[in-house]
Amino acid sequence: MGRSQRKLELVLLWHMHQPDYRDPRTGEFTLPWVYLHALKDYADMAYHLERHPGVKAVVNFVPVLLDQLEDYAEQFRLGLVRDPLLKLLGASNLDQVSPQTRTFILDACFRNNHHTMIEPFPPYKRLHELYRQLNVQGESAFAYLSGQYFSDLLTWYHLAWTGESVRRRHALVQRLMAQGSGFTHSDRFALFQLIGEVVAEVIPRYRRLAQSGQIELSTTPHYHPLAPLLIDFRSAREALPGVVLPQTACYPGGRSRVEWHLDSALESHARRFGDAPAGVWPAEGAISQPLLELLASRGCRWTASGQAVLANTLRRGGATHVLADRTHYLYQPYRYRGPGGEVTCFFRDDQLSDLIGFEYKSWFGRDAANDFVRRLEDILRRSPEDARPLVSVILDGENAWEYYPYNGYFFLDDLYTLLENHPLISTTTYRDYLARSAAAAAPLPPVVAGSWVYGTFSPWIGEPAKNQAWELLAAAKQHYDLVMQGGRLKPEEAEAAHRQLADCESSDWFWWLGDYNPEHAVASFERRFRDKLGNLYRLLKLPVPAALSTPLSRGHGDPEAGGAMRRASKEREG
Incomplete structure (x- = not known):
């Protein structure tokens, strides 16, 4: 195959996750991040895929997030809301709020990235400036704030958390943002109802994208456990030999607990989407040899982790000669074979993933998209003559956009446009890739346990x-x-x-x-x-x-x- 005919295959995996925020005794949501990310990020990410049907991707939903999205949809359907911030948005009267409620609203409604979610909106910025002035005088000064102030603040907080695609598609949001202040109960309740509609459509939208074949949906063990540590605390020492472990020797019955989380995820995914997932993104991309054994025994076709985990594994296996140039080891699948079966492992390009997660937020959208594609072209150019590189870009699909102007709208639109029309780059999914190239995987040496963060488990154990x-x-x-x-x-x-x-x-x-x-x-x-x-x-x-x-x-x-x-x-x- 000539170099001019070769293509690079790109897998974009967007990981969607929130832990369970429900109070275990009352069922009330103690933090609003599930519905806010649904309104802003899950809606926008579906929109960009719908707008660019030529772009394929993998979208990973953690089951406990889906549980909560379904819970919110049911709350809106029944009119029995168990989220205090949503209740206040739809409340008929804010003139007589208690001191505790006043403090709750003020604490909650400035909890965002001020640079991208307050400063661009002058009316919201004025609300924040007044809050800062009163805060200097002490908490008692907040008693002078009117019900109209809280009505405007609750409205603007939710408008700021509204995804760019929702703003562009719904006249209500455009009208409220143009109005700027003086929001009535009718205004707030209309926004409340719109939020309910957006949240209820999240799962059906992704289901339709999966049914069309444009995306692959994958899963994570149900409550997002750090599986290798549940199985064996000592796995943390494979990448960090000197790490201090808990005094407790091990987590009792940890392997069976991971089996339950995994089995529950596979079952709930099949129930929701009508098909068993082909792949599992383990929580935090954290893998170990025992976890790979479990995944293989459950018939999982693929899993994925971070570049540093692969580098540590190859280094311990003696393949240090390939580590100088990632084009010689990173852009290919690896196969784990064990007594219970086999599973194909993919490893993300940490640099490309971190560029999207942390760097491109300060770039013009088109410049960032062009730079990303240029880097992919460079990988293809530097790859061995007989290789067809598969590049994995895996990252958080929700938190990054809060730091981008317009929730990353222009970057994602420009990126997807470039990828959709590029002659040498083809987006794909792991399921589709394996259907075409299952025999191409290299044998994976015994894995050095680690995660996509530093290639270790240090964010979760050792302190x-x-x-x-x-x-x-x-x-x-x-x-x-x-x-x-x-x-x-x-x-x-x-x-x-x-x-x-x-x-x-x-x-x-x-x-x-x-x-x-x-x-x-x-x-x-x-x-x-x-x-x-x-x-x-x-x-x-x-x-x-x-x-x-x-x-x-x-x-x-x-x-x-x-x-x-x-x-x-x-x-x-x-």
Whole structure:
């Protein structure tokens, strides 16, 4: 095959995830991020794909996110909303809000990226300036704010979180943004209803895209657990030999817990979308040899991780000669074969993924799109003569756009336009690629366990607060096992306890622990983790340990992107 005839194949995998924000005792949503990201990011990402039918992609939805999207859709359908911020948006009277409600609104409605979501809108910016002036005088000064102020603030917060595609397609949003202030209950309730319509359409839109063959939908173990650590804490030492592990030797029955999360994800995906997923994106791209064995035993055709995991694996396997040039090792599939079956592994290009996640936000959209395509052309040019490179770009499909002007609208539109018409670059999905090229995978040496962040598990284990959280979770699991073995709970009680345990096993609670994270995020997430563990003990009909009343971490950092995303390499972090 001549070099001029070769093509580069590109897989764009957009990962969509939020942990379970529902209060375990009341069912009330304690944070609004699921419906806000649906309104802004899930809607926009579907729109760009619908607008560019020649672009293929993989979209990964974590089941617990889909659970919550369905929950919100049902709330809107029944008119019984369990989200305090949404309730206030639709409330008929804001003139007599309590001091607690006033504080809640003011704390919530400036919780966004001010550069892209407040400053571009003068009426919203004026609301923030007034808040700052009063804040200098102390909290008592907020009593002078009128019901109209709160009506305008709630409206603008939701308008700022409205996706660019929703703004362009709905006259209501355009009218409210032009109006600027003086929003009535009728205005707010109309926006409330529109949010319900957008949220309810998220899953059906992606289902239609999958049915058309344009996208492949993949899944993640149900509650997004850091699976290799659940299976064996010691896997953290494969990439970081000196890491300090929790005093608890292991997570009790961790392998069976991962099996449950995986089986539940496969079942719920098939139920929602009418077909079993071909692939599994493990939480945080975290893989290990035992996890690959589980994926293969469940018939998963593919999985994926980060570039550093592959580099560590090849280095330990003695293939250091290829690491100097990533075109000689990165842009190809690898096959794991084990006693339970086989699974094809793909590894993302960390540099390209981080460019979208962190760098292009400050570029003009067309310039960024051109640069991205130029880099792909360069990979094709530098690849071995007989190779047809497959480039994997995998990243968060929701948090990055908050830092882009217009929610990344122009960058994504320009990028998809260039890719759709490029003679040497073809977008594909892993399912389609394997259908054509299943025999092309190279054998994967025994994998060095790691994630897409630094190629290690350091964001989730190894620091005092994170290790203490694992010890608290392991102790709760031991109590859970004893109660279940005793058969003291009714079937519905046992199921509730089981679901609560699964929620506690999410990687998110460990991610946010650590003083390098922002204070408000640490306080929010670590408190929810302790509340969920406490509720697990209540469901088991056991006393709640006193240790769960003490905060695990405080947080005082100011990390890039608010800490919601991290670059693949520490060296490139600002």
